[in-house]
Amino acid sequence: MENICDMNNKVKVAVLDTGIDKEHDYLKDNLVGGIAFECMHDYIFISDKFDDEDGHGTACASIIKKEYEDVELFVIKILRKDGITNIKVLEEALRYLLDTNIRLINLSLSVIGVESVKGLFEVCYELFRKGKIIVCSLANDFDLSYPAMFNNVIGVRGLTLDVDDSFWYNKKYDVQCVMDSNSYISCDINNSYRLPPKCNSYLSAKLTGKIAKILSEKPGITISDLNDKLESLAIRNHWNSCDFDECSRIVNFKLDLYDKENDLLIKVADVVRDCLNIEDNNEKLFKCSLFNKEIGLVYDNCFNLLKKLEYRFDVKFNYMDISKYDLVSIYTLTELVERYKNL
Template structure:
């Protein structure tokens, strides 16, 4: 299979944001104030890897695997030589030990390096990573609850769709960036696996709640979240602001981790993928009244479990 996938970063912004204002926009503190921070929730991050020694992330890593040709195909070396994966991981789970906090700072990260250090990869490797995530079990029997993908291809590939459907059947929620192809034009744009009905496709707004000019729109869009000038962790124990639907998707992945922990407390059981999706959609606020550009609306955790 020769089809390729690539990261969905849109732009590099000046490194001048010392606070992730997107956390305020989605009301993450509504959960933190009750000591709900994603504990015992496993999120598989399929990206360029991670800075395994980053001060904010090293304690969140529960395991990992390299599916690329980087590091002589060594499956045990999932180090991020790009920065994209580390940035995404920080939005989800950074611990605020020194400088930055993610949406679900106590969640566990399974790092599946499906994009090489140049930001590209193969659909075959992505499919392998999905099945790996489905079958993975931690030392204490942990399983993957959420898959986060800030990547995509313009090609609709049946084997990829089959893997996605099988993961959802196994009650894994899959969060995917919608893509950055719109360029301000009122046309529909599709990136896969984001445009599959079974996944949670995420578009982007800026920090003033205006739709990002790059954010793909289509009838399968589920939700929007902050995706511009997002300050997060970066390689070499660093920090950087980036923009793109790549940055919007991990906000939703982290939010799902908070919802899972809350549901375990309230209901004393695991929610199905469909039940968790219903709770996520309750946690939204409409901004524009147009589902092709915002899905069900902006992520708003103040409305969860009400």
């Protein structure tokens, strides 16, 4: 408990998730401790075994750090490898945080289909009364889940917005934040990286990181003032359900960026063909998204492609700055390589 109760100006974030890769090069210097809660035979057990076996918690932690480099991460493992937990485990983990000086809590999880969330609401309310800030993702493809819908929790959902890395915010809405859903490479277990799919979990982590940065600049900010600050940073403060049916930002494949005879484009295409086992005469490589099923790029093999490009062109990518839009076509991918070659 000592390393989470020292009073200082550092911003500590409690990440309640699947754990963390303790030895990940990107995260290990930010990790200040951890604990695990597990339910077995109707009893809740506490241990120090908070290693991540899934990757979800590691990804969320890295997204938080990307938004605020100096964040201190305290990890509470409550989700199993399959991403499931018992609501009582969640309640107990939150109750544990009542007597710590950790003010910011990330919950990239949701509770649906339970008979009662009264106990969960009560512990969230106790945390809120103590000035603690809970950020929670809305369940994917649902309009209602908990604790995101509680009035003492900041709820987050995703949408393709007009501006990359932007968000909407209204403190009076049930789900206060709508975050742009463009995916960026994030950390994975085994000291690796991965492009995560569109998921509210990762957007909750993103907002948590942004709030951590605000807290680093204004440690004593009240929750009311924080809400006002987030509204001022948002590109929009009012919306309705009809806005969720509109996708206003169109992905730019940059088809005219390079001539097909461009030397760098040809070399990048060779790497893509080798990585994805594409035939040399497959012209769809130059006409379709790389994520087209006939091309074969998917979330799980993006990092492997990036490693092959690093080796071929003797460059070193900053993985966390690479988004799906950088990988969407052979042209955007070539532009990415060119950008790093010119550094």
